């Protein structure tokens with residue numbers, strides 16, 4: 007039985023093992039096992055799990071890899087994430103992956119799917135084009151067909167035909183995963199000092215490259231630990247960090263925010279793991295239908311989904327109020343159209359609701375945090391002063 | 394020469410008149426009671442909009458016009474003042490800035506606010522963000538979404554067509570009926586497609602005339618004018634058919650006389666290089682940009698930008714027998730909705746079929762849809778076609794990203810490279 011610091015250290019290692027050794031080891035243990043890499047943000051990982059596969063989140067190379075070839079594939083005005091991903095595809099990091107999925111979030115990720123086809127990585131490389139129509143008979147049918155295509159791709163590789171029982175089992179495991187994660191966030195809401203933002207980050211990110219069963223065990227252990235009081239409350243303000251759902255901020259940036267006097271009580275770093283709100287029914291004859299409906303009806307707001315009728319600014323403000331946040335930090339990757347084009351409206355809604363906010367832009371390999379620390383510190387001080 | 398000049402002017406005059414009439418109608422929309430639909434160029438539903446007697450407005454066209462009229466820099470700054478980042482697509486910022494400054498269109502007349510935002514986001518994710526922003530700026534405006542699936546597997550599938558047709562039936566058409574107060578007229582839409590098909594046939598012939606040596610047209614700089622009526626408010630109309638007929642006759646005449654393309658600097662007397670260009674042009678310095686090519690005798694014989702509103706040379710035509718299905722296929726077939734391997738194949742085909750001497754990319758800072766992956770495209774074309782490749786960078790409407798000296802230097806070195814290759818190839822043939 008590992009201690010909590012040991013678990014958290016292990017998570018930190020897993021989060022930034024850009025060779026995905028643990029996932030590859032898992033695959034090597036049985037010929038039927040397959041690895042499916044996916045980019046941010048959301049993938050219904052249940053379908054990969056049910057097919058005997060492991061869906062591995064590829065969140066970029068961050069500041070952990072020297073980009074040698076990747077820069078020759080991207081102009082300077084394109085965000086950093088895809089150049090790290092192509093670097094990994096060109097060296098051995100993504101060897102042994104059977105397929106790749108590129109969820110629809112922007113044209114960089116979309117075109118990256120074609121680059122993987124050209125450089126011939128994986129037995130399949132597909133853009134996963136989520137419906138923007140939310141009627142079950144229209145978008146729902148389309149989404150189901152998309153999922154079926156992936157199930158067929160996987161079946162061609164390992165011969166596994168997914169049954170409703172298998173899918174129900176996978177759904178219940180991911181339901182547990184989502185529940186445990188939300189419990190951790192709800193403890194952090196009231197007692198943020200019990201688990202730092204960086205540890206929380208590692209804990210969630212580690213789950214993208216190991217089997218969900220193992221991740222659930224880790225989350226359970228940490229959750230049990232968090233139930234008891236630990237750590238010392240500081241005179242920090244409570245913030246939500248929004249806008250870093252795809253290219254990830256460097257750990258130094260997350261640390262800087264906390265060290266400058268802000269508790270991060272919520273964030274969208276690992277949005278994909280928290281995408282579906284609530285459980286998906288795992289006791290039906292048609293579990294695929296449940297996965298589809300969960301997406302159509304219970305998706306968290308995001309820059310990837312057109313939000314007519316349910317504006318994301320309003321939804322962010324609701325979360326901020328419910329979680330009793332003192333302020334919001336908009337923290338988006340440079341050149342990230344989806345996040346940056348949402349920002350003015352989100353800020354306007356915050357202003358109207360009287361929620362203070364600041365914003366940063368970053369690259370995943372930013373190395374200097376002095377300015378960010380100062381800005382976040384001033385933000386925290388001003389809130390403390392005027393509260 | 395005189396005859397040729399007169400003929401040329403006729404198609405230009407026609408287009409000018411068409412545009413003037415369109416913007417006049419728009420400025421009078423409130424008085425005439427006509428409803429206004431804002432929508433995007435790639436994969437547009439012009440025939441459907443016109444079949445409801447509504448008037449389309451294309452924000453990208455307004456942005457590019459603002460760029461050409463040197464107004465975009467100020468508009469972009471105004472959008473940045475309200476919180477838009479320097480990093481994002483400048484078309485969006487230019488449009489928002491124009492709106493903040495009274496929404497004055499290219500003819501100096503005020504554009505009406507939209508009655509419907511028709512978000513047919515073909516080939517570009519940023520469109521979605523653009524209209525989310527516009528929706529906030531026009532509170533309460535009706536929005537219709539048409540999700541166009543990407544050709545991720547290099548083809549259009551039956552499932553995708555089915556999805557799009559259902560969206561047209563259940564989302565787009567009911568919204569149009571609501572906004573216009575008219576019932577959907579299937580046969581009117583179908584009839585318009587007969588005209589669409591005629592214009593499309595003609596446009597293909599016009600663009601393919603560049604296969605002649607010398608090419609009678611420039612398929613990029615002049616090409617952007619040729620695609621104007623087809624990619625915007627006129628496809629499906631008699632006017633468009635007339636325009637394309639006229640233009641086609643003029644070009645036939647040029648071929649007969651062995652003439653090269655007409656440019657703002659005059660006619661290109663000697664076609665030194667034939668190029669295929671990938672990526673949109675720059676609008677803020679359009680004429681200067683074109684002149685660099687003119688000075689070098691470089692003629693663009695094929696371009697991907699003239700395919701953003703349909704790759705008709707691959708065979709697609711609107712079909713009056715299945716109007717909704719053909720709208721679906723049309724939307725999905727546009728250039729930026731093709732996956733990267735398809736784009737590479739198309740561009741290689743152009744290099745070969747148009748007997749190009751080189752392949753050039755104008756990479757646009759604003760546009761991830763075009764730009765992400767272009768460096769790989771360039772390498773692939775170089776390998777497949779064995780022609781010299783060139784790469785320059787600029788922006789659509791943000792003059793801060795158009796460095797004349799830099800672009801000129803790069804192009805001149807590129808043209809030198811082409812020149813040397815020609816000499817070597819010439820020597821090899823002689824030997």
Ligand code: SF4
Nearest residue numbers: 085112114252253342
């Ligand atoms: S960081 Fe933004 S622009 Fe870059 S790939 Fe992700 S969503 Fe796209």
Ligand code: SF4
Nearest residue numbers: 482517519760761762
């Ligand atoms: S990203 Fe490109 S295609 Fe999309 S709106 Fe901007 S310029 Fe147009």
